[in-house]
Amino acid sequence: MTKTFFSNQFHGRSLLAESDLTPAELNYLVDYGLHLKAEAQQNIHTPLLAGKNIALLFEKGSTRTRSAFTTAAFELGANPVFLGKDDIHLFYKESLEDTAKVLGRMYDAIEYRGFKQETVEDLAKYSGVPVWNGLTDDWHPTQTIPDLMTIKENFGTFEGIKLTYLGDARNNVAHSLLVGAAMVGLNVAMVAPEDLQPAFGVVELAQQYAEESGAKIEVTEDLAEGLAKANVVTTDVWVSMGEDKWAERIKALLPYQLNQAALEKTGNIDGKLIVLHCLPAFHDLETKVGQKIYAEFGLKELEITDEVFRSKYGRQFDEAENRKHGIKAIMAATLGSQFIPKI
Secondary structure, rough: OOOOEEEOOOOOOOOHHHHHHOOHHHHHHHHHHHHHHHHHOOOOOOOOOOOOEEEEEEOOOOHHHHHHHHHHHHHOOOOEEEEEEEOEOOOEEHHHHHHHHHHHHOOOOOEEEEOHHHHHHHHHHHOOOOEEEOOOOOOOHHHHHHHHHHHHHHOOOOOOOOEEOOOOOOOHHHHHHHHHHHHHOEEEEEEEEHOOOOOOOHHHHHHHHHHOOOOEEEEEOOHHHOOOOEEEEOOOOOOOOOHHHHHHHHHHHHOOOOOOHHHOOOOOOOOOEEEEEEEOOOOOOOHHHHHHHHHHHOOOOOEEEEEHHOOOOOOHHHHHHHHHHHHHHHHHHHHHHOOOOOO
């Protein structure tokens, strides 16, 4: 079948937060990611970025983000180059502005994974090439798009679907998911203790998008209320990278663990229900950190139980795979041709 193409409004743009996109554009990237995934499953890898050089700039360690950007670039025909925090002079002998200007003259695009949102914004400001946010303390848009892809490939739609997030709901993943869900019309409940609920400004932004999309937004401490009628239940680690507040967080968040009791509160255990987790997950003791947690607190599981993690509801590895295809969509749309397919 002949594809229809139209002018590429993404071309040359950066993706630093969900709000850089319109709701229609976010929906398009979700569908484009699923389209590229379907092609990959047929071993079709169109070199849409042939000859492009991409800098992968990492201040933080990574498994999925680094792997997804690297494999996505290769499958699109581009050349990814990893630049770790100890590989270049950024913040040590050279300013961000100077580094950005140099990278912009040598690379066609830049991915950044690190700490300050200001850093990724300045990279975009000074480099003159598309910059993609692979995670900052504030936002994680290259996680949100694959998450939405996973939901859509399971339910076929966002309309009438409810997502419930349990745990630390004021971190980057929670903020991005709340705003992204509101943009596409996905009902969302953020269930967390009061001092770990999303920032007021983020909730306000999500409500603005929800008024347009028809999404229903809930922010609550009440597990029964937030989990009722949920089709998607998700969580994230209780202590983010760079933090060390285990005792405080465990005490506050243990009631919000994603366990079988939480799933039963949805009323959907025999119906439409999936579980997501952006990973890594503390569901067992097979890590050094996990063993330390067990030694100090006597807990074998934290934000999600092993029972739920390995259950029929789990879609966390589909979600992880979708990081590659969602990122492919972002890269192809912003760095590829002046025209994109009508999906």
